[in-house]
Structures are given as structure tokens and as C-alpha cells.
Amino acid sequence: MEINGVKIKDTYAEAFGIKVSRLLVTAATKKLAKIAATEATGYASSVIGCPAEAGIDGYVPPTETPDGRPGYVIMICNSGKKKLDHELLERIGMGILTAATTAVFNVLEDEDEKLKIGFKLKFFGDGYEKELEIDGRKIHSIPIMSGDFLVESEFGIKNGVAGGNFFILADTKMEALVAAEAAVDAIHAVPGTITPFPGGVVASGSKVGCNSYNFLDASTNEKMCVTLKEEVAETDIDKDIGGIFEIVIDGVTEEQVKSAMREGIKAACTIDGVKEISAGNFGGNLGAYKINLRELF
Template sequence: MNYRGLVIEDTYCECTDVYIARVLLTAISESVAIHEAAYLSGWSIITSVPIQGCIEGFVPSAETPDGRPGVLIQLNAPTPVGAEPFRRAVLERLYILPHLPTCSLFDATPEGRAEDWIDVAAHVGRWGDGFERDVVIGGHDALSIPIMTGDQVVDRKIGVCIGTDGVLEIFARDAASCVAGAQEAVARIVRDVRDVAVFNYPVGGISGAKVGGTTYTEEGVTINEPFCPSLRKIVKTKIPDAANAVIEFPMTAISEAAVRLGLKAAIDAFTDTPGSVEITAPSFGGAWGGRHVYLRDVLEVDG
């Protein structure tokens, strides 16, 4: 397919269901909120940790429970991880909250979407060592925990809903074009697309992997060799002649409708980036997920 002068492969994105604990981190300023949200999201890719942290976007102070600027975070993991391991991983991640100066945390699960609830207060609240107290802030039943910069408010319970992920593979003239496109895609999604979150990677995209291994069969993930430029003469790759680098751009979303908007925003960003050559999406024959989001349909989304 030709889209605004760029080749888009007529294929589908193989997506999987993910548990999502969507939270709102507020702070004394927007700058503090985004820095602490990045810290809370942490080194987060399911390859090596039990939970992923993705940044969704900014929320103005007029729309937050405590009237301060905030950042939405989607803590998530593929559903095969299991509900109980995910719950434990969320609690372990949120246990660092009282270390974050001026920050408070609120549940941000979309109304009616919670399939389970995580009792955060029973875990994080013990930081208060008996000095914590019950409060209601902006309609949220919460705990107030004294910390060095003032009182930190933590919602008593955080909802868990089922969302989905999505990913693109972008072929570009060089690595610099890959990075520039990924950074632009992050900026557009965080600014313009609600309910979609980008991974907390320094450049927004990653060097992707495949599920399992062919030589090292005991490994959970290994290189995705059809997308590695230096292997062109060794294996059959999917890389166009004009491309010398590839970057993977993943995301999570509250719904399939939302992930379509996110994929469209990312495609537009890479299309507008000089050096982009072609865009496709990875498929693992169902090994990753059973949900198919066709790029042809994504291009028709009115974002």
C-alpha cells in the first residue's frame, strides 16, 4: 500500500491482551510529574522484569483529583503472566511511592472497566508506620502518608482492566532516521492520543525480538533476524533495499479502538520523518497474541 508516499505493507499487527493498572501520578509541577512518572515506570520490558511501565500523557491540574498537574501511567503485562503475579508486581513497583518527593497517586481506571482491584493502601500504607490517615480527595478514598516534602496521598485501591498492545516495524535509511521517527511518534501520542501509552524507552522505540529461539530454543526471546540489516547475506530478511536500519515501536492501549489511533499516530509520525522507507508490523503466527489489527484498517482511522 502507498500512504502519503511511503510504502505500508498490507498486513496485520499481532496483538495480545494485557493487564493494565492505569494510574495518575500528580506532583508539584508538570516537570516533576513526568520525571517521577518515568522513574516509577522504570526499566520496564517483559523480557526481563515482571511488569511494564508505559507513559500515556499529561493531565492538566484542572482535571486531577488534587488540582495539581499529573501524568497517566499504564503499568501492564501480557495476560499469560497471570493475574496474581501481575498484582504482586504492581504492589512491588508502587512500594517506592513514598520515595518520590511531592507526588501522589490516584486510580485512573476508565469507568466500568475494572475487572479486579488491587489493595494498594494495605501495602504502601504501612510506610506511614501508624501516622497514616484516611482522607477523601476529589472523590477518591485514599490514605495520606506523611513524607518529607509534605503528605503523600495514595488511592486505597487501583483497578485492573484488560487492554491490548500494538507494535510497528519501521525500515529507514539509517539509524538516525529510526530514532528521529520514534521520538516524533512518542511526542504525538503523549500529546494527542488519550488511552494509548508509549514504553519508557530513551528513544521511544527498541531493537525488537522474536518469541523463542531457533538455535537457543530454551530462550524466551531472541533476535528477530529477518529485521537485522547485517544478516542480509545470511538469512532471508524483510528489509527493503533502500533501508539500512530498523526500529520497533510498541505501545499499549485501553482498547483495540484506542490502539488503532495510536498506530495511526505513529505511522503519521514516521511518514513525516525524512529517511523513513517502509512500515510493517510483526507477526509470530499466533505465538504472541490472537488479536489481529490490520494496517489497512488503521490507515482509515480518523485520528
């Protein structure tokens, strides 16, 4: 199977269950909303080493937000409910409440359950907090130095999908990189999905375990390292491949992750020099989801 002359490998992405939340951060201007959204979703590429997986889902113009101000939808995800509760509290409390002119609303649909995030944050108001209703939502208004911070009382969480992924293999590193950027641009238009790695791009796909050092749970995927293709006998890379980047996608639903993979792959295939799209899996026994690349199209 080929798209625009690029081989789509007959393989699948193995993805995992994760608890997801979906928040709308609004502010006086688009720029101010972006600052808060960026801070709250930083240091969140993968739960392997970060305290959460998080990213910006998309921009929402003032015409479509509960308070008529521009906003960004962000997603914050974690492996369990308790960890996600902690990260929501801290990322909202330290990254959004502290940011200028912000408010935060719950925008997850069909949640499995709700966490009392705004309810807990309101105590920061030391008794001066108030309760409002905006757009039919229960909102806590917390007085802060610069004005009042508004936060919805409860935020939904549900079982989502983490680790949807594909690899972009190209003649050269820079072609793979630009293709990865193009893929991220396309995925950004798919609601309910984020690409949690820096700039949406993964430079360092890993394998489970480590052959040389038994104290490590994960290590470089030497069979997919372009600079090792002469050195590693069992390399998975063809001689003519000079650059590989991976895209990792978290989504609210499997369908949204599939849409993101489909649009991302199509965009990557618009870039000259891209030779093959592959995907990462672990034999199919670790993750709850197997997303076959060819079945996306």
C-alpha cells in the first residue's frame, strides 16, 4: 500500500489505556490563553518519566467559548485516577490560576466520572471565594491578587487512549523532521487528540527493557537508529533511510486517535523524501489497542 508514493508498512501501532481530561483555558487575549496552556502542559511528554502526559488540543475562538473570550483546549492524562487528580490540581493551580486573566472550564464529553478539582482549588480563596453559574456550569470564583480566577467545580475524566503512533522514515533526517512537523500541523486539526512530545515530535523512540544495562526499563530502539544501521546487525532500517522521527498521539477515543494518525500520515506523505510509514508495537501483548496502519485508509 502506498500514499503519494510512500510505502505504508503492514504493521500496527500498539496503544494503551489512560485516564484523560479535557479543559478549556480562556483568557483576555489569545496570547494570554496560550501562555497558560503552554505552562500547564509542559514537562508532560510521557508518563515514563514525566508526572503526566499533556498537550494543547486546539484553539477555540471567543465566539465559541462559555465566557466569550479566546481559549485553548488542553488535555491532561495519567495512568490512574488518583495521579490524574493530583496533576489536574497542580497543573491548574500552579500553571493556570497563576497566569494572567485566565479561567478554566471542563470540556470533556461523556465522562466516566467527575473530579472535584475546582471545588478543591476554591479553598485557596481562604473564605472569600464565591460561586457563580456561567453557561449552565457551576463555577468557583477565587479572588487572587490581580482579580478573580474562575474555575469549573468539577472536571470529567474518562478512559482514553495513549501511545497511538507512527514512524516517518525518509531519505534524510531533515526530510523526516519537516514531515513530522507537517504531520503535527495536520493532527492539530483533529479534536480530542494531542501530540504530547516536544513540538509534537519524538526524536528518540525507545524499546522496552535494555540489553546492556539491566537496571533500565527502557532504552534506545537500536534497530531503528539511523546512525547505528551499519553497526546493529538486526537493524530494521533499509540502507537508504537517513532519518526517522516518531509521532505519538493521545486521544479521548480510539476513533479520534485513528483520525489523527490518518491525517498525520497523509500530511507526512506530502513531503519529498519520505519513503515509508511504520508504527511501534510491543508484540501486541502490552497495550489494549492495535491500530493497523493500512486499515486507516
